[in-house]
Amino acid sequence: MSELASQVTPRGRQSIMQRFLHLDVPLVTALLLLSLAGLATLYSATNQSMDAVHNQLIRMGVAFAGMIVMAQIPLDTLRRWTPWVFLGGLVMLVLVLLVGTTGQGAQRWLDLGLFRFQPAELMKLAIPMAVAWYLSMRALPPTLSQVLLATIAIAMPTALIVLQPDLGTSLLVSASGFFVLFLAGLRWRLMLTVLVAMAALAPVFWMFLMREYQKQRVLTLFDPERDPLGTGYHIIQSTIAIGSGGIYGRGWLNGTQSQLEFLPERHTDFIFAVFAEEFGLLGVLLLLALYLFIIGRGMYIAVNAQDTFSRLVAGSLTLTFFVYVFVNMGMVSGLMPVVGLPLPLVSYGGTSMVTMMAGFGILMSIHSHRKMWAS
Amino acid sequence: MASNGNADQNQLHDKGQEKRQFTRRSFIAGAGVLVLMGLIGGRMGQLQVAGHQRYSSLSQANRVKLVPIPPNRGLIYDRNGVLLAENRPNFQLLVTPEQVQDMEDMLAHLTRTIDISDTEIDRFRQLRSRSRNFEALPLKVRLTEKEVAAFAANRHRFPGVEVEARLSRHYPHGEHAAHAIGYVGRINERELARVDTRRYGGSSHIGKSGTELQFEERLHGHAGLERVETNALGRVIKPLGRRAPDPGDDMVLTLDSHLQRAAEDALGDESGSIVVMDVHNSDVLALVSKPSFDPNIFVNGVDRATYAALQEDPDRPLFNRAVRGQYPPGSTIKPFIGLAGLEAGIFDPEDTIFCPGHYSIDDIDHRWRCWRRQGHGDMDFADAMSQSCDVYYYKLGYDLGIDRMSAFLERFGFGQRTGAGIPGERTGILPSREWKRAARGEGWFHGETIITSIGQGYFLSTPLQLAHAMTVLANRGHAAPPRVLRAVHSASTGETYETEVPEREQIIALAQEELWDVVHESLVDVVHSSRGTGRGINTNINYRIAGKTGTSQVFSLGQDQEYDEEEVQRRLRNHALFTAYAPADDPRIAVSVLVEHGGGGGAVAAPVARKVIDAYLRNVTAEPDDV
Known part of the structure; x- marks a missing residue:
């Protein structure tokens, strides 16, 4: 198996990034944009704490490094390790x-x-x-x-x-x-x-099987007012934050729900409410478009992968990424029960971000290690 | 080459079929993703477009709190600008726990600078456990000037500790005119339910008695509001706007502090009351009730023991005798009864009655005694007044009858409130058939008319009523209702508005105008004739007083009350009364004096009245060349 042979592209359109770093430029660009939006929102959600931004930057660095490392490993190798x-x-x-x-x-x-x-x-x-x-x-x-x-x-x-x-x-x-x-x-x-x-x-x-607190979360979804200061508090405050954002938002650093600490867990699981309050429906639609682009690019890579294993892995990782987005946004906007999932690349926290970026690394490896003859 | 992805080649893979299958499934999944993202987008639209209005106001309600700013209470002055009630800064030491690095260390050092008791520290700790960290909590209240200075010099050593000045009511003269001025106290629950909470936002005190209660509405003012932005914990982040409070108006009373003090001094240590009224406009110049109390103790909450002591004091220092004290008027009622008799034509002024020292009527086997056991002999109207002959009035009253008597006295204001508006004022009792039927459920007996004629029996009046009745008498039937408020100084406009002088009305018109002179002259005789009951005060005098002595009997001791001999002797003694106006030729003030258990009116009450009148006339006449 020759690494070099696998990097020859049929139409010679692969960029340097793709050829030598095995990175997918559209995906990396979208992920970087998302990270920037995440950092800006985080800065606002933590009452302008540079410490939080600093910590998050380090985690992002680690996560992107993980992505690059994973992108270098050819999928055959990964497949052999899988069991x-x-x-x-x-x-x-x-x-x-x-x-x-x-x-x-x-x-x-x-x-x-x-x-x-x-x-x-x-x-x-x-x-x-x-x-x-x-x-x-x-x-x-x-x-x-x-x-x-x-x-x-x-x-x-x-x-x-x-x-x-x-x-x-x-x-x-x-x-x-x-x-x-x-x-x-x-x-x-x-x-x-x-x-x-x-x-x-x-x-x-x-x-x-369900624990009492889990039942409470489900019940709260249908009627947040049944316990406005307990389990319902999160949902009530986050819907207020989102709704008060309106179409244009209240402006960066100007969301009162988050700046004045009415919104709980505003820099972790509920950061989407901060984003929605400050950037409004327009910002939300842009964010949704960015996520959709990432998912679309993932599915494109999956569909164009050269073997079944690659396709299945790429498709599954992409759809799982969507689950993160959907569950988090659904929870914050009161469509779903409160399940502690972060909003990818926006929420503060490191562990799941590293895993997720490693997953994107695998996607990029799948895309960049394609063989010439296959197409 | 293993890299083609199929470790197991036993089965034939239809690569194209598998890829098509995967692509199909991918599109289905992609469609699902779009639908669900659309759901999120729709939900966001629902919240941010359709629900925007509602959630904006909820967010607003979350963060904006209204903090009331209490208004400054209006001041109270006497008629000459003497300050009677003021607002004084009251310093307290506040600690904001979150700004204190080491609480124990700070407290230890602070107690070396300012004397702070253990109970104060304990109370602070309790308060702290119940409060949020950013709230400023009082550690010590009512700091002295010295303590404030000591702290100010060391304040840099105590971050998070500050001295705050709050205004609290202060009565600079203490017991002086305490009943007239009244006092404020903490708003209790009943008052809280009654007041307009918008006006009283942030206010802790309310007028409880006297003018503080009477003019509460104008003294208090209207609370302002500050809109502040708070965070989820209630901490104020920044002010958003402010509507300044409307401060209360200053009240200028009709009271003359100088005269009031003279009256208080004249009464000395006796229990009793003095009311002085300006004859021209019915201004209340002095309103004395003794013993008095220090109203300052009520401002910041009186402790239980002190309050109980005041309540249970047999001399009742909290009781405003001038308007709430109801006493038999005794012989001070005679000018009015006599006038009623003359006007009704029962007697001519020159008609004489023989006083043998007692009086009786045909169908009742009872002798009503004159105060002078041996009798007065032949008495005409003037003699009967100056010597206060009871028998003359027994006969006059009996012939007049209760109906005509009470109808006439009612016009002098007996049995009703004077209209001064002083809180708690009582009506007294003007006996009549109707009154007795309503109050006692019994008919009127002839004998009762006889005792009523000398102001005894059921008859009760307040010192204020007597002073006002003398004003009416001095003005030949004309008078305005008593007035206690002279002017209002508006704090918001800075202007002073004189209160309207009530129209002097003709309350009583006599068929024979000259009868006023008859009564007036007879009252001068009380003081200035050789046999007058008030002749004791006619020495060293350069003006004339028209007055009437009175001595009213007391029936107040209950059967089962504990007593010691001496105290009972004192409490069984008669009340001494004296009512007057002066100068007799050109009346300027009317006075009523009541000395509880003082004994004889001429001996005890008249000299008190003389001192008061002297003080007034000397002061007024001296004023121009006083400088």
């Missing part, structure tokens, strides 16, 4: 439950001496890759037994993450696995059957 990474991740999830460190009421971290590590983050990449690895070995669409086996592979780590508990991440990793199945051509009839079964089981789920 071992998945199994290793599974073992670490068990270890987390046994010896993990606790933070904010959940046991998520594994202390590796030098640094702390969240195995669930690894699984965000490992699960779709493992499912894609497994399905791409056979002809598509997957048979029922393949689907069952893949479902087990998804369900095991998901269950371990639920136990931590980390509802948001378990939702994400199961979704990423499901996206692989869907893109691989999962039968509609099967999906429908499962959907009906899930609907039927929902009350059981509600009664026996």
